Amino acid sequence: MRIALMSDVHGNREAFAACLEHAAENGIDRYVFLGDYAGYGADPGWVIDTVGDHVGRGAIALLGNHDAAVLGTSVGMNPVAADAIDWTRGQLDERQRRFLADLPLSVEDDDRLYVHSSAFEPDAWHYVTDLYAASRSLMATQAHATFCGHTHVPALFHMSRTGKFASFDPVERVEIPLTPQRRWLAVLGSVGQPRDRDPAACYAILDDAAYALTYMRVPYDIERAARKILDAGLPAMLAARLFDGY
Amino acid sequence: MNPKRLEAGQVIDGFTLEQPLPPGGMASFWRVSRPGTDMPMLMKIPLMRRGEDPITIVGFEVEQMILARLTGPHVPRFVAAGDFEQPYIVMEFIAGRPVKSFLDNTPLPPAQVADIGARIAFALHDLHRQHVIHLDLKPSNVILRDDGEAVLIDFGLSRHDQLPDLVAEEFDDPVGTGPYVAPEQVLRDRGDPRSDIFALGVILYFLATGERPFGEPQRAAEWRRRLWRDPVPPRRRNEKIPPWLQEIILHCLEVDPGERYATAAQLAFDLQHPEQVVLTARAERRERDGWPTVLMRRLRTPKRLPPRDRTLSGLLAGAPIVLAAIDLAPEGAELREALAVAVRRVLTTSPGARLACVNVLKTSRIMVDPETDAHGRNLHLQRLIELKRWTRALPIAAERVTYHVIEAVDPAAALVDYARHTRIDHIVIGARGSSPVRRLLGSVSAKVVAEAPCTVTVVRLRQEPGAAASG
Numbered sequence: 171m172r173i174a175l176m177s178d179v180h181g182n183r184e185a186f187a188a189c190l191e192h193a194a195e196n197g198i199d200r201y202v203f204l205g206d207y208a209g210y211g212a213d214p215g216w217v218i219d220t221v222g223d224h225v226g227r228g229a230i231a232l233l234g235n236h237d238a239a240v241l242g243t244s245v246g247m248n249p250v251a252a253d254a255i256d257w258t259r260g261q262l263d264e265r266q267r268r269f270l271a272d273l274p275l276s277v278e279d280d281d282r283l284y285v286h287s288s289a290f291e292p293d294a295w296h297y298v299t300d301l302y303a304a305s306r307s308l309m310a311t312q313a314h315a316t317f318c319g320h321t322h323v324p325a326l327f328h329m330s331r332t333g334k335f336a337s338f339d340p341v342e343r344v345e346i347p348l349t350p351q352r353r354w355l356a357v358l359g360s361v362g363q364p365r366d367r368d369p370a371a372c373y374a375i376l377d378d379a380a381y382a383l384t385y386m387r388v389p390y391d392i393e394r395a396a397r398k399i400l401d402a403g404l405p406a407m408l409a410a411r412l413f414d415g416y
Numbered sequence: 417m418n419p420k421r422l423e424a425g426q427v428i429d430g431f432t433l434e435q436p437l438p439p440g441g442m443a444s445f446w447r448v449s450r451p452g453t454d455m456p457m458l459m460k461i462p463l464m465r466r467g468e469d470p471i472t473i474v475g476f477e478v479e480q481m482i483l484a485r486l487t488g489p490h491v492p493r494f495v496a497a498g499d500f501e502q503p504y505i506v507m508e509f510i511a512g513r514p515v516k517s518f519l520d521n522t523p524l525p526p527a528q529v530a531d532i533g534a535r536i537a538f539a540l541h542d543l544h545r546q547h548v549i550h551l552d553l554k555p556s557n558v559i560l561r562d563d564g565e566a567v568l569i570d571f572g573l574s575r576h577d578q579l580p581d582l583v584a585e586e587f588d589d590p591v592g593t594g595p596y597v598a599p600e601q602v603l604r605d606r607g608d609p610r611s612d613i614f615a616l617g618v619i620l621y622f623l624a625t626g627e628r629p630f631g632e633p634q635r636a637a638e639w640r641r642r643l644w645r646d647p648v649p650p651r652r653r654n655e656k657i658p659p660w661l662q663e664i665i666l667h668c669l670e671v672d673p674g675e676r677y678a679t680a681a682q683l684a685f686d687l688q689h690p691e692q693v694v695l696t697a698r699a700e701r702r703e704r705d706g707w708p709t710v711l712m713r714r715l716r717t718p719k720r721l722p723p724r725d726r727t728l729s730g731l732l733a734g735a736p737i738v739l740a741a742i743d744l745a746p747e748g749a750e751l752r753e754a755l756a757v758a759v760r761r762v763l764t765t766s767p768g769a770r771l772a773c774v775n776v777l778k779t780s781r782i783m784v785d786p787e788t789d790a791h792g793r794n795l796h797l798q799r800l801i802e803l804k805r806w807t808r809a810l811p812i813a814a815e816r817v818t819y820h821v822i823e824a825v826d827p828a829a830a831l832v833d834y835a836r837h838t839r840i841d842h843i844v845i846g847a848r849g850s851s852p853v854r855r856l857l858g859s860v861s862a863k864v865v866a867e868a869p870c871t872v873t874v875v876r877l878r879q880e881p882g883a884a885a886s887g
Contacts, residue, residue, distance in 0.1 A: 328580060332470050336585035341578040347484070350499040351477040352582075 172197055175358050176373040177204035177286070177319025179221075180236065181211025181258065182362030182412075183398075185371040186220065188390035189361050196375060196386075204319040204358060205234025205273070205286035208258045209251060210408050211362050212398035214240075218266045233273035234286045234320070235295040241271055250405045257404055280378075283313035287320040289355075297321050304355050305335045315354040315383075317376075323366045324359030324374075324385055328352050345382040356383055362395075363408075369415035422446065422461070429498060431459060431506055439463070442472050442572070448506060456509035457495055474586045475572030476503055481579060482571045483507065486546055489565050490539035510567045515619065516555040522626035523654045526661045529624045530687045532560070533664075536616055537684035539566040541839060544609045544680060547577040547728055551606060553615035554596045555622070575606045577728035594633045595622075599671045602639045605721045609728055610673040613680055617668025624661060625653040629669060643671060644713035649701040659699035660690045666698040671713075678735030678768035681839040685737060685770065685818075688838060694815035735768030736841035741831055741864070742775050743846055744802050751846040751877055752806060758875045759844050763812050771810070771817045773803045774834060776827040796821050828863035836869050843868055847876045 174193040179186045193201070201224050208214040225231050239247060239255045240262065247255065262270075275292040276285035283289055288296040288303065290310040297320060298304050304327035307316060326338045330352045340346060348354045359372030366372075370387040377384075396409035422444070426433045430450055437445040437458070448459045462476045480497045483505065487493075493508035515532065518524060524532075536558055543550060550557070552573040559567045573591055575581050583591060583606065590602050598614035605611075621629045629647030633639055650665050651657045664686050670676045677683040686693050705713075726734070740759050742752060763769050777795065803819045810817075824830030835843055847861040865872045 326580065328582075330470075330582070330586055331473065332586065334586055336580065336582075338580040344578040345485070346579055347481050349477050349481060349582075351473060 171199045171378045173200045173202055173376040173378065174198040174373060175202050175204065175284075175317050175356075175376060176361050177358040178206040178234070178322055178360035178362060179203070179211070179217050180206055180209050180360070180362035181214040181217055182371075182395050183211070183213035183216050184391045184395040185362045185388075186217055188388045189371050189373050189386075190220070192386060192388045193373070193375070198375070201229035202277075202279075202284055202317070203229065203231040204284060204317065205232040206236045206319065207234070208240050208262070208270075209236030209254050210399075210404075211395065212402045212404065214258045215261050215263070215266055217362075218262070218269060222266075222269050230277050230279065230284060231273055232277060232284055232286050233270065233275055237270045237273065241267060250407060253405055254408065257402065278313065281314040282376075283311050283316045285316065285318050287318060289313070289316050289318075295320065298325070298327070298355065298357050299323065301327065301335050301337055304337065305329070308335065308353055308355050313353070314350070315348050315356065315376075315381075317356050317358060317374075319358045319360065321357055321365075322360035322363055323357065324372055325357040326383070327355040327357070329355075340383075340385040342385050342387045345377075345380070345384045347380065347382045348376075350381070354383075359385070363412065364415040365411075367415050369413055428459070428502065428504065429496065431457070431496070433459070440570075442475060447509060453495070455493065455495075456511065457506055458492070458509040460505045460507070462503055470586055471591070474582050476505075478574060478582050479571045480505055481582075482548055482574050482576050485576075486543070486548065486571075488542050488546075489561075490542045490567055492567060492569060510559045510561060510569070512559045512561040512567065514556060515558040515560065515566075518623060519555055522623055523656070524623050526624065526656070526658055526690075529620055529661065530664075530690060532566075532623060533616065533620045534684045534687035535560065535564060535566040536619065537613075537680040537687060538839065539568050540609075540612050540616065540680035541684065543568060544612070544728060544732060549575045549577070549606070549609050549728065550612050550615075551575055551601065552593055552596070553612050553619070554593050555619055558619075577607070581606060589636050590639065592639075594636075594639060595628045595630060597639055598673070599643045600673055600721060602636075602643060603718070603721050605724070607724055607728070608673050609680070609731060610676045610678075613668050613676050613683055614670075614673075616680070616683070617665055617676075620661075620665045620668065621647065621650055624657050624665065625650050627653055640717075643717045644710055646671075646705050646710075648704055652702055658690070659695050660686075660693040662701070663693055663695050663699040666701065679732055679737075681737055681841075682735065682770050685772075685838055689818060692818040696815070734766055735770075736762075736766055737770045737772060737839065738762055738766075739772045739774055739831070739835055739840045739843045741843060741845040741860075742773055742803060742806055743848075744775055744799055748846070748848070751848065751875065754877055755844060755846045755875045756806065756810065758873055760810055762842060762844065762873070763810060769812065769816070771807070771812055772820060772838070772840065773807060773817065774820045774822060774831065775799050775803055776830050777821055777823045778827055779823050779825055828860045828867070831860075831864050832867045832869070841870050843870060843872045845872065845874055847874050849877070849879060 203221050207217045221231050240258050285292050288298050288307040290306040299321050308329045326340050329335050358374050361371045364372050370389045374385045392412050396412050399409040431448040434447040443460045443462050446459045448457050462472050483494045492510055495506040498504040557570045590604050592601050596615040596618045598611035600608055601611050630642045650662045799821045800819050822830050845861045861874050
């Protein structure tokens with residue numbers, strides 16, 4: 171089975187559509203969406219509806235912190251993110267809000283765990299950006315492989331049986347075997363707002379027969395996505411950062 | 417799983433154990449068979465002594481990871497791997513002769529040392545092109561197939577440039593095999609393909625002299641010595657070693673990787689062309705360096721190395737072997753100049769490049785060709801002189817250029833053969849103007865483009881519209 175793992179779409183229709191098309195050409199059997207469909211981008215409604223369609227066909231979808239913020243309060247967010255959340259609230263209808271409200275924080279699937287932020291206190295939205303944060307997540311689960319998003323920076327952490335933690339910067343299109351001898355934590359990067367200085371949309375494919383993970387980068391029409399952000403009256407820096415991938 | 421319990425006839429995941437083979441230090445080996453598979457196969461099962469020895473576990477994990485994605489004649493073909501409950505790797509059984517078996521007859525004649533060395537170097541280059549550094553190259557890890565190709569085995573300490581380095585993350589001390597480990601490995605740098613070139617230099621030294629250049633240090637702390645102490649020059653140990661071979665061996669054994677051959681293909685090229693090896697002070701060295709020099713080196717030895725900024729593929733790309741195919745016909749002067757411009761462009765962007773200037777002396781099929789021209793000059797020699805003159809303005813050091821006049825009936829086939837045999841990365845060749853006859857018969861450059869195993873740049877003089885094409 172080939173599983174497409176996509177996180178942090180953030181209302182970027184152009185990036186999401188490009189990744190879905192790329193995935194469709196790569197023989198995907200199952201889709202997993204790891205949260206944050208809303209916030210920042212100009213098309214949250216379309217993104218949520220598209221995720222909903224996939225869920226209707228068997229896809230897994232999780233709740234992200236921006237989705238939770240749309241439903242509740244944006245306390246603790248920076249002003250730009252909070253602006254975007256306020257704008258997004260006005261864009262969604264009741265059905266879309268109910269869809270978000272029903273999403274789980276994490277899902278276990280065979281020997282895999284899917285979670286938006288970290289396996290350690292998923293509802294506290296910890297960022298897995300370093301070895302320490304990764305080790306807390308790895309210690310919080312028995313899953314062979316954990317997949318998360320939230321940081322917008324792709325990374326791969328692992329823990330050996332002797333308790334050594336290490337990190338690795340994945341190289342795009344290179345199959346990485348998630349060997350059975352250790353536990354793995356894959357941070358997926360972002361579809362709709364990459365922040366690792368590569369503006370191309372990022373997602374990953376897991377082949378569960380070979381147990382190999384492959385990170386993909388998909389170029390998309392950034393100009394169009396950015397123009398829509400400006401036209402919607404959202405903060406201009408949300409459009410500008412798409413070009414830098416930062 | 418306790419390997420002692422295995423018996424012939426037992427079946428593991430569809431593989432029948434046929435016959436035990438002599439065990440290695442960290443694994444036991446069985447010949448195995450499977451219905452429907454004709455290829456001779458071997459099953460490698462890690463020896464888990466006293467539960468869990470990290471180097472065995474991690475080494476096995478790494479080998480499973482890396483061998484599964486290697487291809488080609490220089491590695492055993494991967495067949496299957498068993499997971500943690502029943503760990504094993506099934507791979508092609510390589511029939512042939514381990515390089516280790518040559519050690520009983522050392523010192524070997526220089527020509528044989530060069531031949532074995534070139535075969536191993538080609539295997540290394542193929543491995544490096546697949547993003548893998550072996551990092552435990554030694555005679556017991558190389559087998560020469562019956563057809564002569566070298567096969568590298570045991571990737572338990574290897575490093576894949578695009579995958580997590582599980583070995584580095586597990587161990588705080590350097591890992592490797594004492595006599596062969598490169599200086600930068602001692603400093604825990606596991607990212608340099610030239611570490612394998614150092615290890616090959618140790619093998620060449622051993623085969624040529626019968627002795628190991630740095631002895632057999634057991635403890636990792638003793639490995640550091642090679643950072644400042646140079647080995648006894650090979651010719652001092654065996655006076656039959658010619659200067660070119662000492663030059664090559666000591667070139668491999670330079671402490672600074674930047675002073676070694678840039679790629680294994682460049683090393684193989686020298687081993688294939690002993691007469692073209694440019695001799696430096698290395699070739700004439702008769703004594704080890706004096707104590708003041710050694711002491712200075714020791715004091716300047718860094719504790720660790722600065723982080724590297726180049727990937728393995730980047731290193732290889734920066735050090736190609738470029739072949740310039742040069743037509744020395746008198747009417748081709750303008751085209752030769754254009755060819756030099758194109759070669760200059762390639763060399764400018766590849767500072768580690770080597771340049772092989774090749775001219776094909778076309779011979780006829782039936783007649784015995786004259787060896788001298790109308791003025792009684794030796795044709796071969798005359799052409800070498802002209803090739804040298806052609807390179808005089810190119811931005812490349814003299815010791816990186818070689819000159820070859822090849823005699824052949826079919827020039828295109830000869831160029832393609834040569835490129836294949838010496839692992840040329842890039843051919844630059846001129847094309848004379850197009851004409852109906854040339855299109856009909858096929859030009860040399862067109863045939864080279866069609867059949868070469870590498871990149872080909874074709875240089876052609878611009879033809880003005882309406883100008884008559886020359887033949």
